[in-house]
Amino acid sequence: MAKAFSTRAENYSKWYNDIVQYAGLAENSAVRGCMVIKPYGYAIWEKMQAGLDKMFKDTGHSNAYFPLFIPKSFFSREADHVEGFAKECAVVTHYRLKQDEKGGGIVVDEDAKLEEELVVRPTSETIIWDTYRQWVQSYRDLPILVNQWANVVRWEMRTRMFLRTAEFLWQEGHTAHATREEALEETYQMLDVYADFAENHMAIPVLKGIKSASERFAGAEETFCIEALMQDGKALQAGTSHFLGQNFAKAFDVKFAGKTGKLEYVWATSWGVSTRLVGALIMAHSDDRGLVLPPKLAPIQTVIVPIYKNDDQYKLVCEKAAEIKKELEQFGIQVKLDDRDTHKPGWKFSEYEFKGVPVRIAIGPRDVENGTVEVARRDTLEKEVVPMDNLGERVQGLLETIQKVLYQRALDFRESNTHKVDSWEEFKRLLDDKGGFLLAHWDGTPETEQKIKEETRATIRCIPLEKSEEQGKCVYSGNPSPGRVVFARAY
RNA sequence: CGGGGUGUGGCGCAGUUGGCUAGCGCACUUGCAUGGGGUGCAAGGGGUCGGAAGUUCGAGUCUUCUCACCCCGACCA
Known part of the structure; x- marks a missing residue:
């Protein structure tokens, strides 16, 4: 598959x-x-x-x-x-090449050495x-x-x-x-x-x-x-x-x-x-099915995939799809109508899925007859058959929803992977367990920072601007610390 | 820059006591059927096996050298 x-x-x-x-x-x-x-x-x-x-x-x-x-x-x-x-x-x-006299192809012309090298x-x-x-x-x-x-x-x-x-x-x-x-x-x-x-x-x-x-x-x-x-x-x-x-x-x-x-x-x-x-x-x-893009950065925000069995249906469905495209564009949505006959609908579904297109609209003969379309969301993978009326408004709202859902999901993930840590053992355990941001006390010395890095590969990502003043003891050295900093393994 | 690995049609791979015309899957081309989640069948096209040298009657396969890429570390956005 x-x-x-x-x-x-x-x-x-x-x-x-x-x-x-x-x-x-x-x-x-x-x-x-x-x-x-x-x-x-x-x-x-x-x-x-x-x-x-x-x-x-x-x-x-x-x-x-x-x-x-x-x-x-x-x-x-x-x-x-x-x-x-x-x-x-x-x-x-150097600023010039030349033919190698010994027939070795193109070589650097040593006579063309720059007076001052350029970085x-x-x-x-x-x-x-x-x-x-x-x-x-x-x-x-x-x-x-x-x-x-x-x-x-x-x-x-x-x-x-x-x-x-x-x-x-x-x-x-x-x-x-x-x-x-x-x-x-x-x-x-x-x-x-x-x-x-x-x-x-x-x-x-x-x-x-x-x-x-x-x-x-x-x-x-x-x-x-x-x-x-x-x-x-x-x-x-x-x-x-x-x-x-x-x-x-x-x-x-x-x-x-x-x-x-x-x-x-x-x-x-x-x-x-x-x-x-x-x-x-x-x-x-992104998820295990491919890329997931937030609507605001998606090159294609909505893709329309026509479904048909013969030339007549193709013509009928594409005509309707073009109308829908026009309507969505009036709402400022970037729409692609994929009317290629060289690929099958199922193939297209998969392709746009791993390309992360936020919203997919499928329209077939049944839909044209019923005045409906199938709308699928990339973020939740949910599909829904909806009326064609007010589709522009609906999709616009959906894109906004997806943008919010993605942010919220990422925020939830970060929240559940951010931990206050007060002991060195816990620090190491959490880091190996699932990583994430570790909020820990640090004595402020480069030496301690270096030691922590050597032992755990975690670095201080930052000293948060919105920190709560909190006296404590350095998670590594036990020396006094004026506040928590953010540790993590990093890219 | 250290450790490990891989180089064979576009992509992913098989080919290990040296042997005949180098194979498979995907992709590609053509035809027919199909079409609401990567469609099926049939017929085709495509390779100097990373490169160089060597051993041999004979090398994808063995030896040496070389190049490239990937993974794991040190360094960094």
């Missing part, structure tokens, strides 16, 4: 790969560590881009584009930054701050609120579709401000934007928090993040917002004259989310 699908319980990572493959989201490419994002997967990314881009614009940001290549010397300006990224940078050393951007802080120096002279030039949609390269040893690839697509916002307060406010604002997007578009609840020093972005003063919980009990960082202080302004000498004429360094932020969100989306909602 159905294509052999791995289940989550059997083999979670195989299940994930199967979904990516069968739903047509992406595939491996000829280049190690780099994936081809296929049209259906890219369509999801485009919907994410559209949603986020509007939110960025609504908060006063503009898009721009900076070069893919960064002079190597730029990188070494900020000490922490180089150290953080040095191990995973691709470097361009393929792993992130753009350096080139952007080198540019901002030119843009900023007075407090009147501030703030600069710029975002760019781009690809970046981080030479990863081990890669996984969408979650970690050598090249990935993302957006990176880079802002410059006159005061520390304003930059901090921006950092928080963008964190809120990300949380809003995750919860209301992706239907994934997230924890907002601060990263511990060891997990902090290289070059940042403080890193904020949103953390989501996947169905296998592992955490996934879904977005980050960094308060960069004056680190990059100092490294690139970006100063402005304040109202009193005094020269001051600019305050900075940067924030980003990547195609990793597609991975989060897959792992948050």
Whole structure:
């Protein structure tokens, strides 16, 4: 019957790969560590881009584009930054190829060596701050609120579709401000934007928090993040917002004259989310029958499948189906009428099921006669025969319901997999049992954090912003702790 | 970068004392029937067995080297 699908319980990572493959989201490419994002997967990314881009614009940001290549010397300006990224940078050393004189095909032309090597951007802080120096002279030039949609390269040893690839697509916002307060406010604002997007578009609840020093972005003063919980009990960082202080302004000498004429360094932020969100989306909602997409990010929100036995019926049913499509589109619903005669209805049902299309409408001769259609929901797999009247309204309502149900389901899952833990034994047991978020006391030292990581592979995902002040004892060392932090094994 | 594994039509695999024309499932093409949950039957097309060298009358099969990919660790969004 159905294509052999791995289940989550059997083999979670195989299940994930199967979904990516069968739903047509992406595939491996000829280049190690780099994936081809296929049209259906890219369509999801485009919907994410559209949603986020509007939110960025609504908060006063503009898009721009900076070069893919960064002079190597730029990188070494900020000490922490180089150290953080040095191990995973691709470097361009030559600019020409030539025919091998010995007949070995095309080779690098050693005469075409670059005077200064170029780093393929792993992130753009350096080139952007080198540019901002030119843009900023007075407090009147501030703030600069710029975002760019781009690809970046981080030479990863081990890669996984969408979650970690050598090249990935993302957006990176880079802002410059006159005061520390304003930059901090921006950092928080963008964190809120990300949380809003995750919860209301992706239907994934997230924890907002601060990263511990060891997990902090290289070059940042403080890193904020949103953390989501996947169905296998592992955490996934879904977005980050960094308060960069004056680190990059100092490294690139970006100063402005304040109202009193005094020269001051600019305050900075940067924030980003990547195609990793597609991975989060897959792992948050999908089931053993395939992908499940929240309506707001589904490239196809409703699919109509005609059912027929002969040409006459085909014509009759498709005509009606086209009318329905038109009606739904008037409600702003993205509809696909799959009138291909090359595939059978059952085949189509399966296909749209593992592609995660939220609502499926089947219409056959019986329906045309009775003035009904069959409406099926991807989230609950429920089917219902309903009248054709007011179908647009009904489907619109259904899509809204599905969006809510998915969020609620993900929230319930997170709630039931978040535990306060006070003993080291329980900490280890829960982690091995089912994973999830563990709220535990931590003495605040990197040493303890490191030890916990070595012994359990769990890391501090964040120090929650909405924490209840609670004195306690560190779950590992027993030393005093000012509050609980979130531990989990993570992607 | 360490440990393990796999390379055979598009995909998934079988082929293990070396032997004849390299096979199976899915997919593909054609025809007929079928059509409310991956439809059935029949007939077809498609391979220098990852690459190189070697042993041999003879290599998918044995030896050496090499490349690629996957899984598990260390590092990371």
